Amino acid sequence: MNDSERKQQDRFQALRLQRFYLAQSTYMIAYVVIAVTWATGHYLGSNAMALSHYALGFITQFTFFLIFKTGLNLRFRDPSLTSPQIIVALLLQTYLLALVGEIRGTIMVAYCLILLFGVFQMSRTAYLIHAALALVCYASLIVINQYLGIYPQSLTVALLEWFILACFLLWLIILGSYIRALRERLQQRHSTLQQHQQTLRSMMDQLQNLATTDALTDLPNRRYFIEEAQRRNTLLSRGQTLGLALIDLDHFKRINDLYGHAAGDQVLQEFARIARSNLRGNDIVARFGGEEFVLLLDNCDLATLHHCVERIRQGLATHPFSALPEGVRCTMSAGICLIHPEDDLEWRISQADEALYQAKAEGRNRTCAHEQAYA
Numbered sequence: 001m002n003d004s005e006r007k008q009q010d011r012f013q014a015l016r017l018q019r020f021y022l023a024q025s026t027y028m029i030a031y032v033v034i035a036v037t038w039a040t041g042h043y044l045g046s047n048a049m050a051l052s053h054y055a056l057g058f059i060t061q062f063t064f065f066l067i068f069k070t071g072l073n074l075r076f077r078d079p080s081l082t083s084p085q086i087i088v089a090l091l092l093q094t095y096l097l098a099l100v101g102e103i104r105g106t107i108m109v110a111y112c113l114i115l116l117f118g119v120f121q122m123s124r125t126a127y128l129i130h131a132a133l134a135l136v137c138y139a140s141l142i143v144i145n146q147y148l149g150i151y152p153q154s155l156t157v158a159l160l161e162w163f164i165l166a167c168f169l170l171w172l173i174i175l176g177s178y179i180r181a182l183r184e185r186l187q188q189r190h191s192t193l194q195q196h197q198q199t200l201r202s203m204m205d206q207l208q209n210l211a212t213t214d215a216l217t218d219l220p221n222r223r224y225f226i227e228e229a230q231r232r233n234t235l236l237s238r239g240q241t242l243g244l245a246l247i248d249l250d251h252f253k254r255i256n257d258l259y260g261h262a263a264g265d266q267v268l269q270e271f272a273r274i275a276r277s278n279l280r281g282n283d284i285v286a287r288f289g290g291e292e293f294v295l296l297l298d299n300c301d302l303a304t305l306h307h308c309v310e311r312i313r314q315g316l317a318t319h320p321f322s323a324l325p326e327g328v329r330c331t332m333s334a335g336i337c338l339i340h341p342e343d344d345l346e347w348r349i350s351q352a353d354e355a356l357y358q359a360k361a362e363g364r365n366r367t368c369a370h371e372q373a374y375a
């Protein structure tokens with residue numbers, strides 16, 4: 001079971017316990033009713049019998065509590081244990097009704113309360129079976145009373161009570177079906193909404209990706225680079241520096257002119273791969289535009305920056321391109337500088353650009369640092 005499945009199971013288990021606690025409030029009412037019935041002299045059994053209602057209630061409910069708390073309920077087909085809980089309650093209720101004499105008709109309504117717990121949860125057939133059990137229980141009480149004469153009751157009144165109980169229980173089916181349909185509709189809407197949200201989220205991700213990635217090289221674009229460099233710049237603490245390098249492929253126009261635009265594209269893609277493979281995961285290489293690229297190295301001094309850019313330059317200079325004729329190589333020039341805390345990014349980029357211009361002027365295929373980078 002993975003993490004999200006476990007979380008879902010915990011959530012359901014908490015809900016089952018909540019339902020169980022709610023059922024306990026009904027038991028509390030029943031305990032009060034028993035006490036009042038006993039105190040007013042309407043209870044027909046002995047004191048020990050009166051106490052047995054409490055004992056049975058406590059034992060059965062504590063058992064259910066333990067089953068839920070230990071997670072034993074998860075081994076059952078229906079972990080909510082709706083059916084066993086209802087059957088136990090129906091039997092306890094019938095036992096109580098057997099001993100309350102003429103007020104039986106009033107307390108009988110508790111059958112409906114008990115079945116209410118199942119009407120939204122169980123299938124219609126399961127509900128009908130449990131409702132039938134309630135009716136059988138009550139009918140048995142009538143029959144037993146007629147034979148044993150525990151207390152005087154007219155058969156007509158008893159049958160009328162049974163009929164009224166049957167009507168109430170049937171009415172619960174209508175209510176249950178209505179609420180269940182409503183719940184299913186809500187669930188359906190909820191899942192549709194979730195699907196829409198998911199689609200929207202992935203579209204947003206795609207849009208974000210499109211807005212920040214260069215389609216040809218799959219590198220971050222200029223916009224992403226500026227935002228990220230500015231963010232990292234604000235995080236710099238005193239004494240720390242970021243390494244900045246502006247890279248331009250040499251005589252790239254010639255490659256396009258001599259070997260075609262597609263070959264040029266492939267060179268750009270290969271360069272992106274070479275640069276990426278020579279950097280650490282946290283460093284950034286972005287396409288700045290055309291055949292110009294930019295690097296940002298975290299926590300970097302001038303020597304490290306120079307070394308890193310040189311590694312890329314040499315990697316490119318020796319790389320055989322499948323799109324170019326045998327022996328044709330591509331070179332690059334780079335201008336580098338450092339970014340200090342609270343520096344203006346544009347100003348540092350223009351310094352790297354000046355250094356790049358110098359590298360081009362000095363004959364290309366080299367890395368030049370801006371003079372201020374030595375300061």
Ligand SMILES: Nc1nc2c(ncn2[C@@H]2O[C@H](COP(=O)(O)OP(=O)(O)OP(=O)(O)O)[C@@H](O)[C@H]2O)c(=O)[nH]1
Nearest residue numbers: 248249250251252253254256261262264265290291
């Ligand atoms: N194939 C291809 N070419 C591009 C792309 N973007 C820009 N270019 C080409 O890159 C070339 C850049 O040429 P220039 O700016 O003259 O520079 P260069 O030829 O590299 O010369 P130096 O930079 O001075 O070494 C132009 O011909 C652009 O059309 C692209 O996405 N694909």
